[in-house]
Structures are given as C-alpha cells and as structure tokens.
Amino acid sequence: MAASHAHGQEPILRVHSQRYIQFLSEAWARRDEIEPGLEHVLPSHFARPQMMRYPSGMIGRVGFHMADTSTPILETTFxxxxxxxxxxxxxxxxxxxxxxxxxxxxxxxxxxxxxxxxxxxxxxxxxxxxxxxxxxxxxxxxxxxxxxxxxxxxxxxxxxxxxxxxxxxxxxxxxxxxxxxxxxxxxxxxxxxxxxxxxxxxxxxxxxxxxxxxxxxxxxxxxxxxxxxxxxxxxxxxxxxxxxxxxxxxxxxxxxxxxxxxxxxxxxxxxxxxxxxxxxxxxxxxxxxxxxxxxxxxxxx
Ligand SMILES: [Zn+2]
Structure with missing residues (x-):
C-alpha cells in the first residue's frame, strides 16, 4: 500500500486551478469573513452556470467552489x-x-x-x-x-x-x-x-x-x-x-x-x-x- 508523502502542490495543480487550491488552503483562516465563530465552512449560495464572475468575498467563493453541502472545511481539512x-x-x-x-x-x-x-x-x-x-x-x-x-x-x-x-x-x-x-x-x-x-x-x-x-x-x-x-x-x-x-x-x-x-x-x-x-x-x-x-x-x- 502506498504511503502519504510530501510532494508539494505541483501534482495537484496539473488537474486543479491555482485559485481553487488557494481557496481550500485559506478557507478556514478566512471563516470569520463569512460569520464570526463559524464551526465549519459550508456554502449558503451556489454559483449556477450563468453566474460567471469570480467574487472576492468568502460567502461567494465558498458557493463558487462547492457543488453541495457535503464538503465542510474545518481546521485540519486542508x-x-x-x-x-x-x-x-x-x-x-x-x-x-x-x-x-x-x-x-x-x-x-x-x-x-x-x-x-x-x-x-x-x-x-x-x-x-x-x-x-x-x-x-x-x-x-x-x-x-x-x-x-x-x-x-x-x-x-x-x-x-x-x-x-x-x-x-x-x-x-x-x-x-x-x-x-x-x-x-x-x-x-x-x-x-x-x-x-x-x-x-x-x-x-x-x-x-x-x-x-x-x-x-x-x-x-x-x-x-x-x-x-x-x-x-x-x-x-x-x-x-x-x-x-x-x-x-x-x-x-x-x-x-x-x-x-x-x-x-x-x-x-x-x-x-x-x-x-x-x-x-x-x-x-x-x-x-x-x-x-x-x-x-x-x-x-
Ligand atoms: Zn460512490
């Protein structure tokens, strides 16, 4: 069985965008921008296909990068x-x-x-x-x-x-x-x-x-x-x-x-x-x- 090993982010960035990985890495640290005291980061709004702008705020970004509510981000998620x-x-x-x-x-x-x-x-x-x-x-x-x-x-x-x-x-x-x-x-x-x-x-x-x-x-x-x-x-x-x-x-x-x-x-x-x-x-x-x-x-x- 293969063990986990630090490879850096290069293999990940072959198949994911830089801004998405950055979002995942900072979502927990920026949770207070959504609501002070949040226990986990989850979307409340969802980007639909006709909504094409990438927003700067965290509520918008969470909905842009999550398709449903099954992927909460907590402190150790990343x-x-x-x-x-x-x-x-x-x-x-x-x-x-x-x-x-x-x-x-x-x-x-x-x-x-x-x-x-x-x-x-x-x-x-x-x-x-x-x-x-x-x-x-x-x-x-x-x-x-x-x-x-x-x-x-x-x-x-x-x-x-x-x-x-x-x-x-x-x-x-x-x-x-x-x-x-x-x-x-x-x-x-x-x-x-x-x-x-x-x-x-x-x-x-x-x-x-x-x-x-x-x-x-x-x-x-x-x-x-x-x-x-x-x-x-x-x-x-x-x-x-x-x-x-x-x-x-x-x-x-x-x-x-x-x-x-x-x-x-x-x-x-x-x-x-x-x-x-x-x-x-x-x-x-x-x-x-x-x-x-x-x-x-x-x-x-
Ligand atoms: Zn399955």
Whole structure:
C-alpha cells in the first residue's frame, strides 16, 4: 500500500486551478469573513452556470467552489486533502516502478472537478494519479471508475483531452447522485471526443452486467492505446452498501479485481467511495486479492 508523502502542490495543480487550491488552503483562516465563530465552512449560495464572475468575498467563493453541502472545511481539512493527494501520487509512482499499487485515499476525489469540491471530495486523487503517471511515462493513461456513482469530476477534468481516457461504470444517474452527468451521450469534447465512455447501469443489476461493463471498459482503454491505468476503486456498488444502487457481491469484486489484474498495464488503484457495511473490508480484500492473483499468476512459470 502506498504511503502519504510530501510532494508539494505541483501534482495537484496539473488537474486543479491555482485559485481553487488557494481557496481550500485559506478557507478556514478566512471563516470569520463569512460569520464570526463559524464551526465549519459550508456554502449558503451556489454559483449556477450563468453566474460567471469570480467574487472576492468568502460567502461567494465558498458557493463558487462547492457543488453541495457535503464538503465542510474545518481546521485540519486542508492538511487531510494534501495527505490524501500525496497517497495518490505515491501510488502512481509505485505503479510505474513496481507494476501496481493501492492508495487508501481519504478524503476521496472523483466528484471533485478542476475548481469545485462536491460529494465528499475536494482534490481529485484519481485524476492527480493519472496525470502523474502520464508525466512519468509520457504515454496515454486510462482511468476506469468502478464506484457506484459516476466520476463526474474526473470526466470534467479530462473531457477535452485525448491523453487521458476516462471510463465510468455506475448506477443510472437519472435518479441518483451526481444526477447532472454520467449519461451515455457524453463522449468528450474537442480533442477529447471519443476518449470518454459512460456506462450507466440499471439499478440493482448485479454481478454479471457489472463484470461485462468492466470488460467493455478494458477493451475501450485498449482500443485507445492506453499504456497505464488508474482504477477509481469505489466499493459502494456492493449489495450491502447503504446506497443500494447496484448489487455486486464479494465474489463479484473478486472477479472484477481478476479482470483488471489480467491487463498488462501499470495500475494505481485509488480508493473512492464505499460506505459503512460489515462487508466493506472483505470486499476490498477480495478485489485486491483477485487483482494480485492475476498479476502473480501471469508472472509465474
Ligand atoms: Zn460512490
């Protein structure tokens, strides 16, 4: 497992704007500008698409940089964000040097876009890892997001790029977070056309369709010429997850790990969602065990 390590902000600034990271770093210190004695920084106003001005005041900035109310900033939040992104960078480096690595990133990242927190995410760790691997190897990198929620932040960061391929497998967002993205007709823009794939699944659809979708995602990445992979490893597709949107079993996670492990690509697995259930840890062990089994058997006699 990759440890956290101080890498500075450079890997983060490849996928987020300077002003957003500055906002995250100073939000706690500037909380009195919102209201004296605040216990945490949360938005009360939200910038909508037609509201384009970047305001100087803190109430406006909080709403500009937060998509919902799931990302309160407290005294140690920024330190946690940097540590989590550091784990992702280390996982990326280890994936390139040793073949694969798992990063237990907390807070998670895949709902964070270049300038916005949301869905418990501040910095997009999977995007940081992918951009870091891309920097290290110079080749195209794929991201396969298997979290039950669409990786909307990751999609938006790379939507106009063809050097990082984004695929997300998730529960149909028409009645499920993140609601506003994650549909099949979102295929990328400009140079990125044909480099984004969304696979929304019928709710409670189970193992078989989840695994078929992973095969499809791997084929898509292969057809786009990726040379390394980031797995945005959410475990909330579990049949026992409180989200209850897909019904993947522990055997399903084992099989998913085996399939992704059977690819030849250096792979960084970055922890995304996974809500509390008795089987959460077992599902992680099953996925990583399946992945490792495929890698070690391929290298065997
Ligand atoms: Zn999730």
């Amino acid at each position: 330190a946690a964000i940097l540590a989590s992104a550091g784990v992702a960078v280390n996982a990326a480096e280890e994936a390139v040097s040793a073949g694969y690595a798992y990063g237990l990133c907390r807070p998670p990242g895949h709902h964070a876009s270049a300038e916005s927190a949301g869905g418990f995410c501040f910095v997009n760790n999977s995007a940081v890892a992918a951009a870091h691997i891309q920097q290290l190897i110079g080749g195209r990198v794929g991201i396969i997001d298997v979290d039950v929620h669409h990786g909307n932040g990751t999609q938006s960061i790379f939507y106009q790029r063809d050097d990082i391929v984004t695929v997300s497998i998730h529960a149909d967002p028409s009645t499920f977070m993140p609601y506003y993205a994650g549909y099949e007709d979102e295929i990328g823009e400009g140079a990125g056309v044909g480099f984004n794939l969304n696979i929304p699944l019928k709710h409670r659809s189970g193992d078989a369709i989840y695994l078929e979708s992973i095969d499809h995602a791997i084929e898509f990445c292969a057809s786009r010429g990726v040379e390394a992979l980031v797995v945005a490893l959410g475990l909330d597709a579990s049949e026992h997850d409180p989200n209850g949107a897909l019904s993947v079993t522990t055997q399903g996670f084992l099989a998913a790990g085996r399939r992704l492990g059977a690819t030849k690509w250096p792979t960084a697995m970055i922890q995304e969602g996974g809500y509390l259930s008795d089987i959460l840890g077992e599902n992680l062990i099953a996925f990583l065990g399946g992945f490792e089994e495929s890698r070690t058997s391929r290298d065997g006699p």
